[in-house]
Amino acid sequence: MLPKVLEKSKFAAFATALAGEYQVVGPQLKEQSKAGGETFVFGPVTDGAALRMDYNITLLSPKKYFLPMRETLLKYTTVGHPKAEAVMDTRQRVIVGAHPCDIYATWLLDKVFSTDHKDPNYLSRRERALIIGLDCAKPCDETSFCHDMGTNYVESGFDLMMTDIGEAYFVEIATEAGQALLAKAETREAHNEDFAKRQAFMERKQGGFHKRIPVDTKYLPEILEESYDSLVWEAIGRRCFSCGSCNLVCPTCYCFDITDKLNLDLTSGTRERTVDSCQLDNFASVAGGESFREQRSSRLRHRFFRKAKYIQEAFGRKGCVGCGRCDRNCVAKINSVETYTQIAGSR
Amino acid sequence: MATTAKKSVNVNVRYVTRVEGHGNIVVNVKNGKLEKCELDIVEAPRFFESMLLGRRWDEASLITSRICGICAVGHASASVLATEDAMGIKVSEQTERLRRLNVYGETIQSHVLHVYFLAAPDLLGVGSVVPLVQTHPDVVKRALKLKKLANDMCGIISGRKVHPISMTPGGFTRIPTAAEILYIKERILDCVGDVVATVDLVAALAGKLPNFTRETEYEALYCPDEYALYRGTKLITTDGAECSNRDYKKIVKEKVVGHSSSKHVSNKRSSIMVGALARFNNNWKQLHPKALEAAAKLGLKAPCTNTFYNNVAQVVETVHSAYKALEVCDELLAAGLKDETPEVQVKAGRGVGLTEVPRGLLVHDYTYDDRGVITDANLIIPTGQNLANIEDDFRKFVPEVLDRSQEEITLGLEMLVRAYDPCISCSVHMLDVKFVG
C-alpha cells in the first residue's frame, strides 16, 4: 500500500477522530521536575492535542494494555455449587506513537502468549488493538542501548508507521486495518520530496545510534553461559535491593502472580493477575519455606540470563529491547550495558 | 435543693468513650459538698517535643501530624506555618488556597464525626452509632457521605487525611489537577442538601441539650480576611485580650495545679475555652452568610455560654466550611492550577505557627539552627487549654444536677466532656515547662 503524508497540524484531529471509535492511548506528559525533566506515560486521550509525539520514552511501555499491571481473570461465587466465569477485556484500542523497541517487545509477547498454551486474556486485548508506530531518529537518552539489541528498526508489528519529516508525518501503511484507520485522517499522497525527506530521516537515523556494548550481542547467550560462576554476579548482587523495579518497568517481562480476592459478602470474589518480579524475595519460594533462588546474585543473574539467553533460545529473538527502562529505574544504578561489558570481560 | 444537701456521689468513669484518647472522670461529692472534680488524663505520654529535637525542617510536619489522627491536617498546617515563619518562607496564593481547602476538609470531617458519631448517640439515647444503622439508616448514610466527602477532599489535596503527605514547608509536593478540584467542587455541591439536613437534624435535637451556662473567657485566632481557621494574624479573647501570634504566651498562660498531671491554661480568669464555640463567640461576624443563617436556625447567638452548644457551633462551622470550600475551588479553578516546587532557603531562627484545628487553637513553636535542625520545640494543643475549663464546668454543673441519679449525673458529665470533643491523646504533651536553653 502506498504511503501517505499527514500534516502535523492535522494529527491531533486524526487522533481525536479515532477516539470516537476506539480507546486511543498515546504518550502524554506525566510530570515535570527540575531534576527529572519531563516524564511521559502512555494514557488514554479523548483529545488528540494532549498527545506528546515528541516524547522520548514512557515510564511503562504499551505492554500495560496487553498484560495490565493488574487485571481480573475470573469472577466467581461460592454459594452452593461454585460458579466461575472468565473476564475478558474486549475494548477496541489504538496505541498511538509506539517506538520501534516497544513494537519489538510486543512482537515478543505475542509469541510468548500464543505459543503452547494460549493466554486468552492477553490475546483478547492484543487482537483488538491497532498499533500506530512512530519511528525515532536518535536514542531516547544516554541510557538506551536499543542499537546493541537491534531493536531500533522494526519491519512489522504495526498497522501504521509514522516518520517525522518536518512539518508532516510520512505514514507507511502496513495493514488493511491501518489503512482503514488512516481514512479518518486528512492525508495526501506522498510526493517525491516526501520520499526524499523520509530518506534523509533514515540517513540521520543511521548516524544517530551507536553501539555501547563492546561485544556483538549475538554472542551474549554463550558469553552468559560461561559467566555463570563469575564473581560479577556476586558483586552486582550486593548492590541490588531486590526491589523488582527493573522487571516491573520492562516491556518484555511477563511473569505474574495470581491471587484470589473476596468481596465483603465473602461469597463472591475475583481471581486477579498482577505482574510479578523474579527479583523479589519470595518469588521462587514454596509453601514449606524453601526458596530456590535465595541469593540476590542468583536472582539478578536469572534476570540477565532470561533477557539475553533463555528467551533468545526459546523464541529466536532477544528478550531485551535495550530501552533502558530497567536501568533508569534502578536505585542501585545497576546498569545493563555495564553488566554485559563486565561479564564479557570477566570470563 | 433540700433533698440534695446531704447527698453523696461518686463518679469514676474509667476511659470516657467516644473521645479520642484515654481520660477518666473523677467526681466526689460528700454530704452535698464537692470534694473532688477532675478529668484525669491517663494517656501514655508521647514526648513529641523531645522527638522533634535534632530533626530536620522537612521532617517536622511529618512527625507532628502523628500527634493526632483526627487533627493531623491541623498539626501539619501549624507545623509548616511555624517552619515558614522561622525561615521567612513565603508561599504562593495557590498554596494558601490549597491549604485552606485542606483545613475546611478536616474541619468538616472532624465536626461530622463528632456531631454524628460521638455526640448524636447521646441525644438519641443510644450508646453508639452502631444501633443507629438499624434505627436511623438515613442519618448514618448522610454522616458517612459527608465524612467521605471531607476525607476525599483532604485525600486529593494532601494524599491522606490521617497524616497528610504532600503538605510541606513552602507548598505542596504534589499539586492537584484542575479536574480534581472540579471534582471536589461537584462533590460539595452534591452534599449541600446533606449539610442542610444536618442543620435540621441538630436544630430538632438542640432542645435536648442540657441548659447549662457558665461564662468564661473564649479565645480564638483572628484573621482580618476571613473567619480564622487555617491561619490568623493575632490572638483575641472575649475578655478583650489580644496579642500577636509570636506572643501567644501572653494569653495562653500555663499554671501548675496540684491534682492534675497536666498543666492548666488560663488567662485572667481561672480557665479559658477554645474550640468551635470560642471561635463563634469571637468571630461570628465573619462567617459565611449561609452559616449565619444556620446559626439563627439553630438558635446559636454570640455570646453563647452554654458549653453544650459547642456541638451546635460545630454544625455552623460545617456549613461555613462547605461554602467557603466551594469559593476556594472556584478561585483555584479561575486562576488555573500551576505546577510549583516548594522553595526553601534554610535559615536559623524561631517560628510560631498558630492554627485553629477543629478543637481549638493549636500552637507549634520551633527554633531552628542554621542547618535547619530543630533545637527547641513547644507544642500547645487545644484540649490541654480546655482542661481547666472542663473542670470549672464540672464544678458548676455537678451541684446543679445533684438531685438526679448517679447514672444521670455520670452521663451528664460524660456528655459535657464529649461536648468539648476532647482529643486526649494529643493533650498529654501540651505542657510547656522548659529547662533546656
Added chain:
Amino acid sequence: MSAKPKLAFFSFASCEGCQLQVINCEDELVALLGAVEIVNFREAIDERRDDYDIAFVEGSITRPEDEHEVKEIRERAKILVAFGACATIGGINAIKNFQPQEKVSQYVYGDQAATFPSYPARPVHDLVKVDLKLHGCPISKSEFLEACKCLLAGKQFTVPNYPVCVTCKLAENVCLYQKGMTCLGVVTRAGCDPMCPTFGNKCIGCRGLIDHPNVNAAFDVLEDLGLTLEEVTKDFTMFDGCHKEITEKK
C-alpha cells in the same frame, strides 16, 4: 469462630489515627458492621465487653502499666492483630528511644517528669504473641479491609514482603531518585498503595523494613547522594527505631 466474630479495638501510645482509618472506611463500614460485632471500641462506642475473638491493638507499649493490659488482651483474644506502625514496629514513638529517657521526660514535663514513667517504646510483639501485623502510619484502609475479609473467611492474610517500589511501579510513579530526591521505598514493606511517592514525597518507611532488606546498599546509596550516616540513620529511625539492622548499624 461463631457466625459473627466479635471485634475489639484497643490503643496504647498512639495518635488513634489507625482506629480513625477504620471509621474512615465510609463505603464499607455498614457492611462491616453487619458482618461483625464490635464489642469494644472506646473511640467510637460505649460498649466494652471482654468476650472478643479478634483484638486490634494500636499503639506502642511505653509504660509498665500497659504491659499488664496488653497481656490481658492477649489472653482473651483468639487472634491479636498489631494495628499500625506504633504497634507493629514501635513507630514514631521509638524516636525517643535514641535519647536518654530522663532527658526526654524532663524536656517535656520538667520537674513533673517523674509523674510520667515511660520507657523506650516497644512494639506489641515484644510483649505478647502477635498473630497478624497490619503495618503503616496510619494503616491502609484497603489492607485493613482485605485482612478483615481473610480473618472472616478463615484465610490467612499474606502481609506483603516486597518493597514499596513494587507498588510504586504498578502505580506508574516517577521514581523520586530520578527527581533528585531520596526515598526509603526500596527497603520498606509495601501494602500502602504507595501513598507518599504518589503524592510527591519520599517514603518515610512507616511500614518498616521488608524481611531481608539490603540495608547496606540503602546506606550506600543515600550516602552517595550526600547524606551523612547520622542523617540516614535518622531517616530510618523515624518509624523503625526498634529494628536491629538499623540500630546496630548506628
Added chain:
Amino acid sequence: MTTLSESPVLQESPYVPRFGTIVESRMLTAQEKFFRIVMEDGRPLDYKPGQFVEVSIFGIGEAPISICSSPTQGGFFELTVRKAGMVTAKMHELNTGDTVGIRGPFGNGFDPAAIKGQNVLFVAGGLGLAPARGLIRWVFDRRADYKDVTLLVGARTPADLLFRDEIKEWQSRPDCQTLVTVDRADETWTGNKGVITRLFRKIKIDPANTFAVIVGPPIMFKFAVLEVLSEGVPENHVICSLERRMKCGLGKCGHCQIRNVYVCQEGPVFTYDFVKKLREGI
C-alpha cells in the same frame, strides 16, 4: 510477525477451572488427606502418572497437587494433600460430595513406556510417595511390561506413613520387593529404622537394566541419588520429580522456572542428568 488473527481467541480460558466432585475422602495421616475425584462434566481427566492438577478453592486460591492415581484404573483420579497453607488447609475441610475446581492436568508426567522391559526401583520419601504411587500402580497394572520392581518407602515417623494398607498389600506381593523405614520409630514399629538411604544395603541393583524413580524432599533426593549413582545406575536412568512454586501451570508465570526450563511444562519429572546440567535444579 505472528498471525494473531489466525488464532481466534480461545472460547475456553485455561484459567477457568472445570469442576470435580469428591467421591471419596479420608485422612491418611494427621497431615495428609486423600481424595478421589470424578469430573463433573463427564469428560474424564486425560492424564499420565506424575502429572499434576491445579486445585482451585474460590476465594482462597490454587495449589498444584500431583495426581497419585494411575489412569489404568478408571474414570477418576486421586490426590493426596498435605496441609501446608491456605488452599491445602481449606481442602482438608472438604469431604465426599463436595466440589473443587480443577485445572490441568499439567506437566509431562512419568513416561511408563520409556522404562518398559526394565527393572524399576522406586525410592519415595514422605509426601513423595503420592506422585510415585501413580507410576507404582501403573507398573502393577501392567506388571508384565516390567522386570524386577523394588519399592523403598521412607517416612519420618510411623504416623507419617502414607497408604499403609496399600504398602502392606505391596509387601505381600510376590512380584516385588517392598521395604519401609522410618526416621524415628515408636513402640508400635517393628520394621526398619533410619533414613531411607540405609535401605540400599538390603537390596541388590542391576545398574545397567534399572531405572530409579526417586521422589521426595530435596535433601532425601540428594542422598538417594548418590546411592543409586554409586551403584552404577546411569544418570539418565535416574528419574525425579521436582517441586517449585507455580501459579499458572501454563508455562507463563515464571515462578517455577529453573534456568530456561518451566517445570510445569517440561517437568515436574526429569532425568537426573538433565537436572544436574541445570545446576539450579536441586
